[in-house]
Amino acid sequence: MVARTGLYAVLAANAAVVAFFFTQAGFASNALIVLGRLTGLYGALLMAFQLVLVARLPWLDRRIGMDRLTSWHRWTGFGILFTLLGHAVFISFGYAASSDLDPVSQLVDLAETVEGVLRAVVALAVIIVVGAVSGRYARRRLAYETWHFIHLYTYVAVVLAFTHQVAVGTTFASSSVATAYWYGVWGLALTSVFVGRLVLPLWRNWRHxxxxxxxxxxxxxxxxxxxxxxxxxxxxxxxxxxxxxxxxxxxxxxxxxxxxxxxxxxxxxxxxxxxxxxxxxxxxxxxxxxxxxxxxxxxGAFTALHRTRPEAVLIAGGVGVTPIRALLEEIQGHAVVIYRVATDRDAVLYDELRDLALAKGCELHLVTGPPVPDRLAPGELARMVPDIADRDVFLCGPPPMMNAVLGSLRELNVPKPQIHFERFSLAG
Structure with missing residues (x-):
């Protein structure tokens, strides 16, 4: 919670700094151009924030979790798309209002005559394509490798957009302090990606x-x-x-x-x-x-680091038992393990779970049967673990099963800080 709040606070503080420098630089006479410049600045700030989200920095990942970082990455991506679209539209209409050109011709004219604008148009086109393939409809129909390859072009868009800012930006060329701030923000963001996505993996694999x-x-x-x-x-x-x-x-x-x-x-x-x-x-x-x-x-943040109670419940579904089995080995205090599978034959690693539970003095429940009726409904969970509201709950399994259990935990009034789960997806 502290890490999440801190990350939001950092973004809000930088948004305020951008607004301050924007005001200090002065306003254009045309309101549309003012809006265009402001949306462009916030789009660029969101791009820098996006780089931090996809950097896979250990400090953030262990405290926030890859699934939450991925969710923020997704919504930040759409924020970038809409702010940069707004930037292009406002700028085109703003300059067209003081010329004899229509907005489309005005954009073409800017791309042909102003340094950096053509690069910005290409960057925007790339971001539109990436945004289109990130929608749920397209994402479900693309292989992960195809989707990931298209996503890599986002880095091309980042470079093009940044060089556009450097070439024609007025807000951060208005003072040496503003220029130093802008280079500092982008330098930190790019360094995060370089360290988290390249240096650290290469170093660890060379070492181990x-x-x-x-x-x-x-x-x-x-x-x-x-x-x-x-x-x-x-x-x-x-x-x-x-x-x-x-x-x-x-x-x-x-x-x-x-x-x-x-x-x-x-x-x-x-x-x-x-x-x-x-x-x-x-x-x-x-x-x-x-x-x-x-x-x-x-x-991942699905670890004992975030425990709030001395006793725990570990709930696994199908092959989601793998991190649960590892947690049972490491976790201290009394634990109740609930393993949900369709049939006994699907209970992978059950013998290991049984031996670990016996050695550690834990309870183990193997729950079998079809998905309907729900065998992890509130009443069933309360029967197996009467004091569940006083325990940490670690949950891993298929999405439908996890959603059902999360609903049951809400009905049983288990406090949110005591519920630990992670949907294993990747940011960037």
Whole structure:
């Protein structure tokens, strides 16, 4: 909560600084041009904020969570799209009002005669395309790799937009303080991306040198992959977190898949457990021992770091049991584990859960059956865990199951700070 509030406060403070420098620079005579310049400035500020959101900085990720950062990234992206569209429209109509040109011809004329405007038009076109493929309708019909490749063009748009600001911006050329501020904001944002997306992953992989040591089928469609490397006791991974894994084979080196750790890090070995849900996860069964692994992470705030109570409830659905199993190994205090599956055969890692629960003095409930009737309804949860409102609740599973359980927890008056969950999606 503190990190989220702090990030909002930083954005609000910078918005106020932008407004101050904008006022200090003076206003154009045309109200449309004034609005155009202001929306352009706020669009550029949102672009810098967006870079921080997609930088995958460990400090933010551990405290806020990748799913929330991804949600902010999505809405910030639409904010960028609308502010920059507003910038283009207001500027075109504003300058057209004092010339003999219509707005479209005015925009073309500006692109041909004013340095940096053509670059801004190209940047806006790229952002419109990225915004279009980020809508739910298009996103569901695109492969992740295709969507991600198109998204990479956003960085081209960022560079073009920034050079446009430098070339024709008046607000931040009005004083040396304003210029230093603008370069400072963008320098910090670009450095965040460079460090979080390039330097840190390269450094950690060079240091740890991960390789596959074993591939163990858990069922017909679930497999566990064990990895070892150097100095794993110094890797800042916690139970409940996930990595982006690249297995450096000839046909899969370019494909990264997010999988949670299915065992708490012990300083010697890392383990992931994955269900065959696509070509990437299905291919894990055929990875050879000795294969080099490039891992980006660890990511996620689904850890014991955010506990507020001495006792806990861990609720897993399907293969969502993997981070829950890791958390059970690490978590202290009495815990109740509820594992929801369709049939007993779907209960991956159940033997490990049972042995861990027995060793730690925890309760374990295996809940089987079809989705309807809801076997994790408020009454059933209260029956299994009568004091659930006094415990931390950690939840991981398929989205429909998670949504149903979150509704049950609300009905049982479990305070929001005690509910911990993460939808494993990536920002940028």
């Amino acid at each position: 040198q991960l390789r596959v040591t074993a591939v163990v089928p858990e069922s017909d469609n679930v497999v566990s992959v064990y990895m070892s490397g150097r100095d794993l006791d110094r890797m800042p991974a916690q139970a409940g977190q996930f990595f982006l894994w690249r297995f450096l084979t000839r046909d899969r080196w370019w494909q990264a898949n997010p999988f949670s750790l299915s065992a708490a890090p012990d300083g010697r070995t890392l383990r992931l457990t994955a269900k065959a849900a696509g070509s990437g996860s299905a291919a894990l069964r055929h990875v050879k021992v000795g294969t080099r692994v490039f891992a980006e992470g660890p990511y």
